[in-house]
Amino acid sequence: MTNRLTRRLFGASVAALALIGSYAAASAADLNALVWCDHSDPNLLKPFEDATGIKVNVKEFEGTGAGLAIVDQSQPGDWDVMVIDTVDVRRGVDRGLFEPLPEDKLPMADIFPEVLMNQHAVVDGKRYGVTEKFGYNTIGFNKSKVDAADMDTLGVLTNDKYKGRIAIYDYYLPVMGLAAMAIGKKTSELTEADLPAIKEVLQKMKANAKAVTDVVASQTALATGEADILIGGGEWVTAGIAKENPDLDFSIPKEGAVLWSQSLAMFKDSKNKDNALKFIQYVMSPEGQARLATSSCYWGMPANKQATLTADQKKILRFDEQADFLKRAQEYPAPSEDLDKKMQDLWTAMIQGQ
Amino acid sequence: MTRALAIVYALLLYGFIFLPVAVLVLFSFQGTLFPIPPFNGPSLRWYAAVLGDARLTAGLGNSVVVALLSSAVATLLGFLSAWGFARFHLPASAFLRGLITLPLTVSYLIIGMGLLIFFNWIGLPKSLVAAGIGHVVINLPLCFAIIYSQMGDHQANIERAARDLGASEAKVLLLITAPIMWPALFASFFLSMTFSWDEFVISFLLTRFETTLPVEIWNLLRAGLNPKTNAVGAMVFGVSIILAIVFELTAFRKRPQ
């Protein structure tokens, strides 16, 4: 109790600073959004801001763990909306963060049913997340440099033929999902007992790889010929630069690929729920969907089938093949916090070559 | 013979030092998306894109404000404390001086981490002010060390003379000490500006929506292949050179040795 009091007092004494500091924080007409980098594109935000007069403040993060950590460090009411992996919506609900979304005010009927993932986004009959964009973590490659037939199987992960020409996308969840699928495991059923087998695949993969790269390094590597294959890549890496280098492509191997799917959620403590809903409605609208799908940070499939994409854009995203892709795709791994830590340690060990 | 060797060595080193910047500037004029040979240009495409990018231009403005204010605070605190330690016999002076210079030996990352946890604990939101506070922490020891090392005894004599003539302590400080110490103050301020301007990790950890240019550039780098990075780097380079020339002309030309 006294400890709390001292903290409060101490806090108050720095409040003067906090006051100056918080001038940047929300004013009434603002919307504070915790997002992935694709939502920072002015092409997406500006039409909304112009039409509604609502200023959207965005903070970018990568990965649910980091996003929830930012929320933990914030005060209630600091945030209005969040982008989160659909498979992780429940984690936010369990922490009591999210507000149910009104399904009747969203274009639910137009969304690809396979990506709605109600088992994750609906809790106790209430919808807490609506899928806005999806795609695949699979094999991205340069058509002119590799044998296309080799790209149709996950055997390529450990294929010595491409030694030194592979880059691995530096995100543990999808790539470990791919590794699991390569040895016939289901991504939704991973347990600690599967880790040794996955580790073996990762080690072989790393031995063949040139680098373990983040998004831009991955793109740079593919685009500059530094690497010919990107494990964990997909339309989100190749589509945005396909116009400049049409040889860049992706495949969905016969074993399948990892489906990533991002959702929008609204915070329970939001002070601007009306604005938050307006924003979500805008992003889910056919126009918002097309803009989000072709965002400068990365491209991806719009969840809404009615998205106003051009024929060219649809071709690059392989819009018409989605039914077949979705059939083979498996869920993004959503480990428990304990398993998550073990998977990250395994990933760290792979990078360190151990 | 030695002379020829020395020239070759110096040229090689200059080459090494200039290589990445030259490549950067060259590819900032690249016409295509890929910053690799062959060179396709020159094109101003990416410069136009940078100037049209509201976040980058805002980041630029924020960086200037944070650098100016944090350097002013660091120089002021450094000057006052250097003067206090140089002119008065304070108890535990060596220990206290050591305390002020201590942050010099600590990595920025660790200073940033500590502030992140501390601000989080007392509920100070992430902001440019928080980052500015961090910049003062890293620059204060530097300003102190520079100014303290220049506090000579002859300045003390002039101060004493002024005091004997009836000037108040504040007046002495403002009208006598500060003007005498002007080169050291200017150097401290300028160096602080440079460090603050280029500082990444503290700003990265401590800001939220509004942030500084290095963090915006980092975001750009994380957000997909984008030659705007080259253009913005080249522009920062250009502006910095102009500043350096101004510095050279104002700080040194006026005061012949």
Next chain:
Amino acid sequence: MSSASTSRIAWASVTPALLWTLVFFVVPFVAMGVMSLHPKAGEGASLAAYAQFFTNPSYWHALINSLEVTLIVTVISVLLAYPFAWILAFMVPERWQRLALMLAVLPFWTSYVVRSYSWLLVLAEKGVVNSTLVNLGLLSEPIQIANTRTATVIGFVHFFVMLLTLTIYANLKQLSPNYRKAATDLGASGFQTFIHVILPLTLPGIMVGAFLTFVLAIGDYITPQILGGNNELLMPQLIMMQIGRRGDFASASALSLILMAVVTLAYLACARWLKIERA
């Protein structure tokens, strides 16, 4: 003037700086220490975050990697910078020296983040260096430098050669020319003069520069993250990973303090050269 008011003025002048250092440096440090001992919210203190470091090889290897890279960088930078500073100080005509120094520092006036990135362009397989060497027939095929430790080292050395050139140059200029003359008059060869006279006299300057290099390099996240291609992790990368991926502040704090301890050891090792004294 009474001694009481003198003392009041004295304290008033030093207190703001001391307070700032106390509140925004020492207290956060303590907060970090407390945080590192509480890996799980709501539970008692534990050393789990430290235990994790010492028991998990991929964690303590990050420290070894960091030490290796930093030492390599420091040594190479000193070796490259010393002759350069020497040439600038003694062989370039006096009136050109300022210009020569300015030129050497000029490239560092671009953004640090961008500078690291531009090395990636230079060193890439299809980058300027490789294409030129292959075109000239000096290489049969491109060599991989980007995304390796070598790239990280090059990126670091680039920055620290500049820094060390400046510190060593300043040091050499402070030497009285008489030392050199005296040594030569006494019959010492150029080399002997250097080993027995100049080097010992410039050692403090070298140590200050080397220590600065060590501190700045071992704590840097940008250079290895951009250039190293994640083929190994250094401490700062591991620390940022704890925050960025997990929001695990206890681990991040523990790792930071361990890194800090290493830097302190380095500081103690060269403390006698690092005193800041008045002129």
